[in-house]
Amino acid sequence: MMAACDNVASGSGKTMFFAEGALSNPLGPYRRMGLPLNVLLLSSIVKILIIAHLLLIGVMAMIWAERRISGWMQDRLGPNRVGFQGLLQPIADGIKFLLKEDLIPNHVDKPLYVLAPAMLLIPAMLTIAVVPFGGSIEIAGHTIPLQIADINIGILYILAITSLGVYGVVLGAWASNNKYSLLGGLRSSAQMISYELTLGLAIIGVLMLTVVEQGGSALSLREIAKSQGKNLWNWNFLIHFPAFLAFTTAMFAETNRLPFDLAEAEQELVAGYHTEYSSMKFAMFFMAEYMNMIVGSAVTVTLFLGGWHFFGLENVGGPILSGLISFGIFFAKTAIFLFVFIWVRWTLPRFRYDQLMNLGWKFLLPVALSSIVVTGFLWVTTDGNKLLIGIGNVVAAFIVISVVGGLLVMNKPPEVSTPEIAGLDTLESEGSS
Amino acid sequence: MLIDYLPILMLALFAVLFAAINLALTHILGPKRPTRAKLSVYESGVRPVGDARQRFTIRFDLIAMLFIIFDIEVVFLYPWAVVFKKFSAESGLFILVEMLVFIGILLLGYIYAWKKGGLSWD
Numbered sequence: 001m002m003a004a005c006d007n008v009a010s011g012s013g014k015t016m017f018f019a020e021g022a023l024s025n026p027l028g029p030y031r032r033m034g035l036p037l038n039v040l041l042l043s044s045i046v047k048i049l050i051i052a053h054l055l056l057i058g059v060m061a062m063i064w065a066e067r068r069i070s071g072w073m074q075d076r077l078g079p080n081r082v083g084f085q086g087l088l089q090p091i092a093d094g095i096k097f098l099l100k101e102d103l104i105p106n107h108v109d110k111p112l113y114v115l116a117p118a119m120l121l122i123p124a125m126l127t128i129a130v131v132p133f134g135g136s137i138e139i140a141g142h143t144i145p146l147q148i149a150d151i152n153i154g155i156l157y158i159l160a161i162t163s164l165g166v167y168g169v170v171l172g173a174w175a176s177n178n179k180y181s182l183l184g185g186l187r188s189s190a191q192m193i194s195y196e197l198t199l200g201l202a203i204i205g206v207l208m209l210t211v212v213e214q215g216g217s218a219l220s221l222r223e224i225a226k227s228q229g230k231n232l233w234n235w236n237f238l239i240h241f242p243a244f245l246a247f248t249t250a251m252f253a254e255t256n257r258l259p260f261d262l263a264e265a266e267q268e269l270v271a272g273y274h275t276e277y278s279s280m281k282f283a284m285f286f287m288a289e290y291m292n293m294i295v296g297s298a299v300t301v302t303l304f305l306g307g308w309h310f311f312g313l314e315n316v317g318g319p320i321l322s323g324l325i326s327f328g329i330f331f332a333k334t335a336i337f338l339f340v341f342i343w344v345r346w347t348l349p350r351f352r353y354d355q356l357m358n359l360g361w362k363f364l365l366p367v368a369l370s371s372i373v374v375t376g377f378l379w380v381t382t383d384g385n386k387l388l389i390g391i392g393n394v395v396a397a398f399i400v401i402s403v404v405g406g407l408l409v410m411n412k413p414p415e416v417s418t419p420e421i422a423g424l425d426t427l428e429s430e431g432s433s
Numbered sequence: 434m435l436i437d438y439l440p441i442l443m444l445a446l447f448a449v450l451f452a453a454i455n456l457a458l459t460h461i462l463g464p465k466r467p468t469r470a471k472l473s474v475y476e477s478g479v480r481p482v483g484d485a486r487q488r489f490t491i492r493f494d495l496i497a498m499l500f501i502i503f504d505i506e507v508v509f510l511y512p513w514a515v516v517f518k519k520f521s522a523e524s525g526l527f528i529l530v531e532m533l534v535f536i537g538i539l540l541l542g543y544i545y546a547w548k549k550g551g552l553s554w555d
Contacts, residue, residue: 040439098462101465118456122452126441152437174486178476180475186493189497190497280458
């Protein structure tokens with residue numbers, strides 16, 4: 001691993017040579033590489049340590065918040081004994097998980113069984129790398145962007161890495177050699193790949209209208225957040241409202257959260273794909289789920305809710321303060337979105353599996369497609385009037401949903417008539433008597 | 434632009450280390466008191482019958498197949514979306530019509546899959 005790092009570092013010496021020239025022209029195509037190598041390395045290490053730990057603390061905070069808010073919504077207390085208001089509860093849980101027996105049952109496929117939690121956790125942590133969590137900070141003459149890696153294919157990276165998470169689920173389920181696990185894993189993987197289509201299609205409308213600076217890429221999350229600007233009425237969730245809803249729904253499905261948690265439907269499948277797991281391995285599945293939620297919220301905020309912008313508040317203060325404020329804004333938006341995750345959990349009941357597939361394939365997919373067509377059509381014909389595009393998207397989504405809904409109602413199979421069930425009844429009563 | 438990926442590599446190192454340390458720590462710290470009941474398959478206390486790796490419904494396979502087809506179409510839309518604004522400024526409706534033809538073909542396949550019952554789950 002270290003050798004690979006060294007290779008990249010030494011291979012970049014040549015590129016850095018070009019970057020020196022670009023420094024004099026900050027708007028040139030190489031402007032993002034304006035940092036000398038040692039500053040880049042140092043700032044990257046600091047950013048990675050801060051963000052990775054923030055992610056882990058975020059997971060703990062989410063576990064606490066979920067249990068307390070669930071308690072509040074169900075008119076009970078929730079954990080409030082360990083530390084102030086139960087704040088230390090997740091740490092106590094973590095210690096307990098570590099000290100529990102690390103059981104590897106006889107019937108499992110050992111290497112895969114041990115690897116699966118890591119294969120779910122690592123992609124979950126990696127996704128945060130391309131999310132811009134703020135504007136930029138100026139230290140000692142260097143402008144350091146508040147983002148671990150501003151790569152020019154950010155969206156593709158996110159889609160690629162998040163879909164790697166499916167392997168952890170499937171392999172964990174398969175290696176467990178347990179019927180509950182296998183069913184949970186199958187359900188989960190089918191659900192995740194079904195909703196990934198919607199996830200991918202819903203972003204395309206956003207990409208189409210992203211204004212990029214010279215040398216930037218429309219696939220970079222920083223450019224998408226920047227192009228939305230500071231005012232709420234320019235943010236993407238208003239222009240692409242149906243796509244935003246489709247994206248959010250798909251995000252819920254991707255993270256296996258209620259109302260889409262069929263993979264671990266307690267009443268049918270005990271705990272789904274992690275039924276056979278115990279100790280920290282079990283906790284790692286949970287950590288990955290919460291990390292996916294946090295990163296998913298952060299990505300949604302970046303793509304649709306204006307990123308770190310908030311009516312110009314992000315520009316207040318000096319070069320350091322403004323960076324911190326923009327980070328605070330981003331943090332607050334993500335936190336609000338995370339609250340919505342918990343809120344939805346106690347608002348909507350779980351879907352049946354056929355309803356889940358219907359929603360994904362027959363409603364969300366056409367809605368996302370219609371959003372692309374309408375956005376493109378109105379952009380060309382109305383000279384880029386965003387108000388008209390926003391209205392057109394909503395109208396088109398409404399029409400699509402009505403047509404699909406109408407088709408489903410018309411083609412509904414007839415209800416099973418009572419005589420057949422009556423026959424069943426007599427059979428049963430004969431059997432029992 | 435390979436230098437842009439260096440921080441990702443560093444984060445990957447951190448993530449791998451974190452996962453490995455977690456797996457190792459729980460293995461070292463936890464007690465080892467296996468019993469026959471603990472090591473057997475968990476099936477809500479019922480004695481397990483047969484292996485878990487049996488045949489499963491063809492629907493899951495079908496979904497995976499449809500996913501691959503549609504996902505490739507989505508991948509083709511990405512480059513188009515990136516150049517859309519630039520090209521529409523130059524050639525107007527042309528790029529839009531191109532995409533409409535593409536989505537039209539995609540829609541035909543979609544309707545066919547729907548008609549054949551590939552999208553319904555029962």
